[in-house]
Amino acid sequence: MSDPTLDFWFDFASTYSYLSAVQIRPLAAEASVKVRFRPFLLGPIFKAQGWDTSPFNLYEAKGRYMWRDMERLAADLSVTFRRPDPFPQNGLLAARVALFGLTQGWGEDFSVAVFRAQFDEGRRIDDDGTLAAIVSGLNADAKAALDAAQSGDVKLRLRSQTEEAQRLGLFGAPSFTTARGDLFWGNDRLEQALRWARREQ
Amino acid sequence: MSDPTLDFWFDFASTYSYLSAVQIRPLAAEASVKVRFRPFLLGPIFKAQGWDTSPFNLYEAKGRYMWRDMERLAADLSVTFRRPDPFPQNGLLAARVALFGLTQGWGEDFSVAVFRAQFDEGRRIDDDGTLAAIVSGLNADAKAALDAAQSGDVKLRLRSQTEEAQRLGLFGAPSFTTARGDLFWGNDRLEQALRWARREQ
Numbered sequence: 001m002s003d004p005t006l007d008f009w010f011d012f013a014s015t016y017s018y019l020s021a022v023q024i025r026p027l028a029a030e031a032s033v034k035v036r037f038r039p040f041l042l043g044p045i046f047k048a049q050g051w052d053t054s055p056f057n058l059y060e061a062k063g064r065y066m067w068r069d070m071e072r073l074a075a076d077l078s079v080t081f082r083r084p085d086p087f088p089q090n091g092l093l094a095a096r097v098a099l100f101g102l103t104q105g106w107g108e109d110f111s112v113a114v115f116r117a118q119f120d121e122g123r124r125i126d127d128d129g130t131l132a133a134i135v136s137g138l139n140a141d142a143k144a145a146l147d148a149a150q151s152g153d154v155k156l157r158l159r160s161q162t163e164e165a166q167r168l169g170l171f172g173a174p175s176f177t178t179a180r181g182d183l184f185w186g187n188d189r190l191e192q193a194l195r196w197a198r199r200e201q
Numbered sequence: 202m203s204d205p206t207l208d209f210w211f212d213f214a215s216t217y218s219y220l221s222a223v224q225i226r227p228l229a230a231e232a233s234v235k236v237r238f239r240p241f242l243l244g245p246i247f248k249a250q251g252w253d254t255s256p257f258n259l260y261e262a263k264g265r266y267m268w269r270d271m272e273r274l275a276a277d278l279s280v281t282f283r284r285p286d287p288f289p290q291n292g293l294l295a296a297r298v299a300l301f302g303l304t305q306g307w308g309e310d311f312s313v314a315v316f317r318a319q320f321d322e323g324r325r326i327d328d329d330g331t332l333a334a335i336v337s338g339l340n341a342d343a344k345a346a347l348d349a350a351q352s353g354d355v356k357l358r359l360r361s362q363t364e365e366a367q368r369l370g371l372f373g374a375p376s377f378t379t380a381r382g383d384l385f386w387g388n389d390r391l392e393q394a395l396r397w398a399r400r401e402q
Contacts, residue, residue: 049260049262061370061371061372062372062373065372072397076393169262169265171260171263171266172263184270185266188387188389196273
């Protein structure tokens with residue numbers, strides 16, 4: 001019998017997705033669960049809920065809390081956390097490059113590196129240069145990757161991926177879905193989602 | 202040196218507050234933290250955010266997820282969970298009785314019993330009879346309690362308590378605040394809040 005799988009849905013602008021991105025591979029290996037990285041865009045999903053930006057910007061008390069919460073969680077995990085400016089960053093190009101990279105074998109490392117660039121090193125991730133440097137650092141062809149990211153095929157796949165997220169009932173990030181479609185929302189549910197993925201098998 | 206304290210802020214209609222209410226006393230005892238029960242009303246706080254009911258009713262995908270999430274969490278904790286009808290219930294009277302009970306030594310037991318009546322036994326908590334039966338079950342005077350709950354003094358105290366919650370930055374329930382005012386939101390943060398309360402000392 002093959003390992004159970006868990007889909008890891010993330011948006012590059014999402015603070016709590018960062019915490020999952022840096023933890024999920026070792027935790028999944030320990031749990032013998034195969035993880036699939038699924039970048040998607042929260043923007044269209046928020047728009048469908050009537051929001052034109054992050055709820056952390058729309059709801060002041062919630063936003064203030066989130067920054068403090070992230071600070072404490074990152075400290076507990078010994079992970080550096082820097083507040084991005086602006087927030088949220090535009091993760092569209094990064095998501096497209098990631099989708100292409102996932103077909104090339106370097107998409108997971110790229111995704112984790114984009115999260116680190118933004119939340120650890122304080123870099124902007126809507127910048128071609130930042131993304132190109134990350135791709136090159138993974139010994140892949142940066143120009144080919146950025147060209148592919150702008151192709152109709154990749155654009156369409158990102159759109160389908162976001163529509164699939166919506167069909168699965170996602171309303172925030174990170175989220176996790178098991179093969180049977182059980183949904184878990186938030187970095188707080190990462191361990192539980194891994195347990196459920198195993199149990200389903 | 203006395204034990205550190207943690208304030209436990211809850212709204213009787215809140216599903217996740219139920220999970221904290223049934224767990225917090227044993228967990229706090231284990232952590233040697235003294236807990237103060239602080240009933241308040243989410244209604245005015247939601248209203249300030251522009252919501253006229255629970256966000257779980259306003260945002261369909263979020264609501265659907267919450268019911269599934271509660272089901273799984275309750276199962277993990279071996280706690281019965283029944284979906285109340287209607288949702289959210291009106292917890293105003295229960296909160297007033299609880300506030301009075303907290304001055305009489307039976308407020309914590311009463312609060313836990315109200316949560317169980319609603320989420321375990323499927324009873325309505327806006328009903329005088331339900332609340333009176335709970336008070337009597339705690340060997341207290343039900344008539345005196347319901348009269349006191351309608352007094353100007355208790356009404357005012359519930360209002361001040363809700364205003365204090367808002368000043369502390371609360372935007373949901375359950376929430377926990379340490380003596381220094383550090384805020385933790387959600388049943389998922391209960392253990393972390395207890396650790397922080399201890400660490401502050």
